[in-house]
Amino acid sequence: MTRRRLQRAGRIARALLSSQYALMLEYRAEIALWALSGVLPLIMLAVWRDSNGAATAGLSGAQLSHYFVAAFVVRQFSVVWLIHVFEEDALQGRLSPYLLQPVQPLWRYVAAHLAEQATRVPFVAVMLAALAVLQPSLLWIPSLSQLVLGVLAILGAFALRFLLQTILTMLCFWSERAAALDRLALIPYLFLSGLVAPLQAFPPAIRRLADCTPFPSMVAFPAQLLAGEAVDVIDGFARLALWCAVLLPISLVLWKLGVRRYGAMGA
Amino acid sequence: MDGHHLHRIGRYGRSLRRFWLSSLQAEFEYQLNLVVELLAVVGNLVGSLFVLRLLFGNGASLGGWSWDAALVVLGLYTLLDGFTSCVLQPNLSQIVNHVQNGTLDFVLLKPIDSQFWLSTRSFSPWGLPGIAAGLALIGWALMQRSSAISPLGLLIGVVLLVSGALILYSLWFLLASLSIWFVKIWNATEVLRYTLVAGRYPISAYPAALRLVFTFVLPVAFLTTVPAEALLGHSSASWVFGSLAAATLALVGTRLFWRYALRHYTSASS
Numbered sequence: 001m002t003r004r005r006l007q008r009a010g011r012i013a014r015a016l017l018s019s020q021y022a023l024m025l026e027y028r029a030e031i032a033l034w035a036l037s038g039v040l041p042l043i044m045l046a047v048w049r050d051s052n053g054a055a056t057a058g059l060s061g062a063q064l065s066h067y068f069v070a071a072f073v074v075r076q077f078s079v080v081w082l083i084h085v086f087e088e089d090a091l092q093g094r095l096s097p098y099l100l101q102p103v104q105p106l107w108r109y110v111a112a113h114l115a116e117q118a119t120r121v122p123f124v125a126v127m128l129a130a131l132a133v134l135q136p137s138l139l140w141i142p143s144l145s146q147l148v149l150g151v152l153a154i155l156g157a158f159a160l161r162f163l164l165q166t167i168l169t170m171l172c173f174w175s176e177r178a179a180a181l182d183r184l185a186l187i188p189y190l191f192l193s194g195l196v197a198p199l200q201a202f203p204p205a206i207r208r209l210a211d212c213t214p215f216p217s218m219v220a221f222p223a224q225l226l227a228g229e230a231v232d233v234i235d236g237f238a239r240l241a242l243w244c245a246v247l248l249p250i251s252l253v254l255w256k257l258g259v260r261r262y263g264a265m266g267a
Numbered sequence: 268m269d270g271h272h273l274h275r276i277g278r279y280g281r282s283l284r285r286f287w288l289s290s291l292q293a294e295f296e297y298q299l300n301l302v303v304e305l306l307a308v309v310g311n312l313v314g315s316l317f318v319l320r321l322l323f324g325n326g327a328s329l330g331g332w333s334w335d336a337a338l339v340v341l342g343l344y345t346l347l348d349g350f351t352s353c354v355l356q357p358n359l360s361q362i363v364n365h366v367q368n369g370t371l372d373f374v375l376l377k378p379i380d381s382q383f384w385l386s387t388r389s390f391s392p393w394g395l396p397g398i399a400a401g402l403a404l405i406g407w408a409l410m411q412r413s414s415a416i417s418p419l420g421l422l423i424g425v426v427l428l429v430s431g432a433l434i435l436y437s438l439w440f441l442l443a444s445l446s447i448w449f450v451k452i453w454n455a456t457e458v459l460r461y462t463l464v465a466g467r468y469p470i471s472a473y474p475a476a477l478r479l480v481f482t483f484v485l486p487v488a489f490l491t492t493v494p495a496e497a498l499l500g501h502s503s504a505s506w507v508f509g510s511l512a513a514a515t516l517a518l519v520g521t522r523l524f525w526r527y528a529l530r531h532y533t534s535a536s537s
Contacts, residue, residue, distance in 0.1 A: 030454055034454065036458050037457050037460075043462070043464060046473050046474055047322060049474065050474070051322045052323055052329070053323060055324060055325075056326070057321075175299075177299050180299070180300060183303070183307060184306055184307055184310070187307065187310040187314060188310070191314035197321050201324075
């Protein structure tokens with residue numbers, strides 16, 4: 001019985017992923033531009049390198065460049081745009097046929113994101129290759145364990161970002177301005193995740209504050225793993241798992257309530 | 268100037284007022300937005316100041332700029348970002364929709380210049396908090412300095428700021444009008460917005476190679492660093508003329524490019 005169900009889930013996953021991948025390939029040009037728009041960590045690297053701040057925090061040039069290049073890769077593969085497509089789908093009534101299918105519609109969006117990340121791979125590779133040609137000193141070759149742990153942490157970071165945005169997306173059912181709230185949530189993510197400044201440079205009090213939020217798990221932890229910094233691996237993954245465990249039930253409850261409301265709108 | 272010209276300018280002025288008043292009426296339907304935008308501006312500003320503080324560390328300068336001077340650059344960035352939200356984003360992001368839905372045809376038929384209509388039709392008040400915050404930050408940072416700002420420095424600074432805004436407009440317009448050929452690159456303007464973030468910091472904080480890029484390829488230098496230098500009273504003639512020349516070139520460039528683009532526009536169905 002369970003084997004049957006697993007087989008069925010596998011078939012559904014394959015179908016969703018391959019169809020979404022085919023769809024995403026159509027949008028290659030756009031995805032290339034999105035990849036290009038993720039240069040923020042590299043710009044920040046350029047500012048940080050010769051700054052007094054780096055010297056004050058005791059960060060060497062190599063440490064900074066490894067960290068920010070890793071943060072660039074993490075950001076590339078943890079971008080979540082669920083709210084923009086979902087809002088449109090709910091508004092236009094495209095959600096209705098999805099609701100009739102015997103699979104939780106959110107899986108369709110998860111598959112779309114994973115497919116988009118797969119489409120991104122060559123563009124990110126080209127950008128890293130360009131960096132390797134222009135500034136070979138910026139790059140390094142991570143060990144196999146760093147790579148495996150880093151990729152796992154990126155997947156975890158993506159899951160966490162996806163869950164957080166799912167919660168905000170479900171507010172679409174109640175308000176037309178859910179996307180605006182998502183924009184607000186982006187601000188603490190930007191400044192506390194380690195995307196624009198390494199957490200080591202934070203004053204201790206703000207560092208502790210940041211560590212109480214899910215944001216450092218979304219960029220700093222996977223980036224440190226990839227960059228080969230000494231980090232507490234168990235603690236980092238435990239935090240990721242804990243935050244996912246907190247956000248998952250909330251998003252599922254909101255989904256249930258939201259869908260009921262969607263029906264009530266008569267859409 | 269003869270009466271005909273005056274009449275024409277008056278007509279464009281009246282149109283602009285109508286455009287923006289009707290946009291405001293539509294936007295104020297969403298009062299929640301005001302709260303969200305205020306919070307966003309405050310949050311972004313606090314975050315930017317925090318990161319700037321971290322970049323200074325225990326030192327007294329960033330790329331040779333003092334804290335107050337760097338605040339002027341950040342203020343100018345905030346101001347231009349507000350301008351982007353007020354005018355550039357709401358208007359120029361629509362060009363691709365006009366191309367896709369074929370409504371560009373109607374725009375071209377209107378008895379008004381199409382570039383003017385496309386660039387000024389909407390006005391979003393949600394960039395105003397950013398503009399106010401930028402102005403406040405610039406003013407505050409300038410008051411912190413021991414030497415008072417000279418009227419000439421202020422005048423040159425304002426001229427260079429306008430010049431920077433025109434360069435910014437031209438970049439947006441060029442990218443947005445590319446959608447006449449490539450409908451799918453509508454988010455090229457997003458790339459622009461994310462790379463212009465570099466303008467939060469003085470140009471001298473970047474490595475030499477990037478400084479060249481930020482001056483000649485993606486002229487971030489003219490947007491924030493050059494006007495800031497003028498406001499701080501140490502602008503150089505070469506940068507002033509460089510900025511004015513870049514703005515003129517950029518504006519003439521958009522004009523020629525738009526004409527060229529329209530010659531290639533074949534409407535949605537054909």
